[in-house]
Amino acid sequence: MIRVSQPLVGEEELAKLSEVVMSGFVSPGRMVKDFEKKFADYCGAEYCVATNSGTAALHTALESLGLGEGDEVITTPFSFVSTGDAIRYCGAKPVFVDIDSRTYNINPELIEGAITDRAKAVLPVHLYGLPANMPEINRVAEKHGLRVVEDACQAHGAEIQGKRMGSLSDLACFSFYATKNMTTGKGGAVITNDKGLYEACKLFAHQGSSKKNEFVELGFNYGMSELSAAMGLAQLEKLDSFNEKRINNARVLTKGLKGFVKTPFVPEGFRHVFHQYVIQVDDREVFREKMRREGVQTLVHYPTPIHEQPSYNINEEFPVSEACSERVVSLPVHPGLSDDDLGKIVSAVISCLE
Ligand SMILES: *Cc1c(COP(=O)(O)O)cnc(C)c1O
Numbered sequence: 019m020i021r022v023s024q025p026l027v028g029e030e031e032l033a034k035l036s037e038v039v040m041s042g043f044v045s046p047g048r049m050v051k052d053f054e055k056k057f058a059d060y061c062g063a064e065y066c067v068a069t070n071s072g073t074a075a076l077h078t079a080l081e082s083l084g085l086g087e088g089d090e091v092i093t094t095p096f097s098f099v100s101t102g103d104a105i106r107y108c109g110a111k112p113v114f115v116d117i118d119s120r121t122y123n124i125n126p127e128l129i130e131g132a133i134t135d136r137a138k139a140v141l142p143v144h145l146y147g148l149p150a151n152m153p154e155i156n157r158v159a160e161k162h163g164l165r166v167v168e169d170a171c172q173a174h175g176a177e178i179q180g181k182r183m184g185s186l187s188d189l190a191c192f193s194f195y196a197t198k199n200m201t202t203g204k205g206g207a208v209i210t211n212d213k214g215l216y217e218a219c220k221l222f223a224h225q226g227s228s229k230k231n232e233f234v235e236l237g238f239n240y241g242m243s244e245l246s247a248a249m250g251l252a253q254l255e256k257l258d259s260f261n262e263k264r265i266n267n268a269r270v271l272t273k274g275l276k277g278f279v280k281t282p283f284v285p286e287g288f289r290h291v292f293h294q295y296v297i298q299v300d301d302r303e304v305f306r307e308k309m310r311r312e313g314v315q316t317l318v319h320y321p322t323p324i325h326e327q328p329s330y331n332i333n334e335e336f337p338v339s340e341a342c343s344e345r346v347v348s349l350p351v352h353p354g355l356s357d358d359d360l361g362k363i364v365s366a367v368i369s370c371l372e
Contacts (some may be wrong), residue, residue, distance in 0.1 A: 020363060022317045023197040023296075024354045030255065034248040042096040047164075049247035056254055057192075057207055060175075060294040061184030067208045067223050068242035068250070072171040072193025072226035074223065075206035076104035077188040078240055079167050081217035082208075085110045085138055092132050094124040095323040095340040101143055101169050102324045109112035113137070114325050116336040120283040122146060122296070123344075125338070126154035128158075130162075139165040144173035144183055146319070146348075147199065147264075147293035148284065152178055153185045167191065171206075172293035174199045175261045179287045189219075194246070199260060199293055200253040202246035263353035267360060271295055271349065274364030278371060294319055295351035299371065302347060308370035314363055317348045 038044055047066030050068055058066035068076045085091065085108040093101055095114040105112040113130045118125040122145045129140060140159050142150035150168075159166045170176070170183040171193035177183070184190040189212075194205035208219045221228055242250075268290070272281045280298040284290045296319070299305045306316045323339040325332040349363055 019281055019313055019315055020350050020352050020355070020359050021315045022352070024352050025196050025201050026256070026260065026354055027201070027249070027253075027354075030252040031249050034252045035245060038244050038248045044244050046241055046244050046247070047252060049244050053242070053247040053250045053254070054207070055229050056251065058209060060182070060254060060257070061190070061209045062182045063185050063190075063209045065209070065213065067216065067219040068247060069206040069208065069223055069240045070242055070246070071105060071204055071240075072195060072206040072241040073100040073123060074238070075191035075193070075208045076100060076167075076171075077107045077238070078219045078223045079106055079208045079210075080108050080110070080139070080141075080185055081222050082189065082215045083139060083167070089138045090134060090136045091141050092129055092137060092138045094143050094145075094339070095325040095336050096122060096320065096342060097143040097145060097169065097324060098171070098320065099324055099329070100171075101141060102111060102330065105141065111136075112137070114332070114334065114336060116338045117342065119338050121148055121151070121285065121340065122163045122342060123148065123150040124155070126151045126158060129155065129158045133162050133164070137162065137164055139167055141167050141169060143169040143171075144176055146282070146296055147172050147291035148282070149173060149176045149183055149288055149290075150177050150275050151285075156186065164295075165189075170209075172198065173306050175257055175289075176291045177289035185211070187344055188212060189215060194250060194253070199264070199291055200250070200257045202242070202250040202253065205242050205246045205250060207242075260353045261291045264351055265290070267351045267353070267355055268292040268295050270357075270360045271351065271364060274360075275338060275367055278368050292351050294348040296346050296348050297367070298342070298345040299347055300345070302345065305370050306347065309366055312362075312366035312370060314366045315350065318346060319348050331338060
């Protein structure tokens with residue numbers, strides 16, 4: 019079976035992990051600091067707070083803006099549920115705005131219509147590894163005095179006009195879960211250029227403590243572990259080559275599938291890092307079953323938009339998100355695929371469409 023995701027870990031990760039294990043110092047320390055510095059550098063930003071998940075990173079980033087009861091954050095319903103959950107953790111309300119059917123990302127033209135005087139921030143998601151339209155989002159946010167927090171959990175190394183995700187907003191959040199473009203097993207990070215926000219994030223993610231035995235506010239135990247950071251350092255070295263492989267795999271898939279199905283769209287000047295390679299089909303369950311029989315796994319990201327989840331149950335309509343959620347299918351695009359695998363995926367898709 020050709021799987022949709024396959025973490026590539028090996029000797030380099032093992033070497034870094036054994037460095038930690040053999041040193042006897044397994045509590046968060048040198049590796050975490052080193053990882054924070056290197057990941058901030060990678061994103062083209064000043065500061066990084068490493069966390070134990072992407073969800074924790076989102077909660078930490080939003081909390082650092084002082085969000086609370088009555089505040090609203092504008093976001094997309096077509097994402098992993100954490101995007102909305104993190105807003106709710108702060109006591110704030112997610113205000114959903116529909117997506118652009120070509121990019122699957124929040125439609126910047128619809129943001130202005132959703133802004134009330136309670137709006138405090140916009141939380142775009144770079145879905146599947148394609149950056150949201152940050153220049154437009156930043157323009158609207160600035161006009162209305164809103165902060166911008168990126169959910170970059172699928173977009174490590176993605177760029178707009180050569181600028182990496184993490185360098186184009188107030189705060190950006192990453193995930194290093196096992197299936198992401200780079201992994202620490204589980205993990206996350208908040209990136210910012212603002213020293214004040216950095217200090218606030220650091221405090222919040224470390225139990226509200228800046229000094230041993232002194233807790234100045236109520237925080238969470240969200241810090242990254244030393245072992246995760248060791249994995250992260252080894253994975254970060256490989257991220258560029260992983261992404262190049264993903265981009266190249268996507269190019270091969272699109273070349274083979276164009277004209278047969280709706281293939282991913284990449285706007286001019288955007289670097290899509292293909293966390294997922296997503297097509298659209300009419301009869302999805304039949305298609306997926308046929309693919310399974312051809313030996314190719316497929317997944318659906320995401321079959322239910324956030325506003326329709328039972329934990330939200332918001333009675334509003336977002337027609338583009340709803341239509342996409344019924345038609346999208348993710349094909350394998352990960353860096354472990356061989357040329358043979360890619361050929362097999364293309365012919366399987368073409369034959370399973372019939
Ligand atoms: C993975 C992901 C998250 C959550 O990250 P975890 O590390 O699993 O907590 C949030 N948003 C998006 C878009 C994601 O893909």
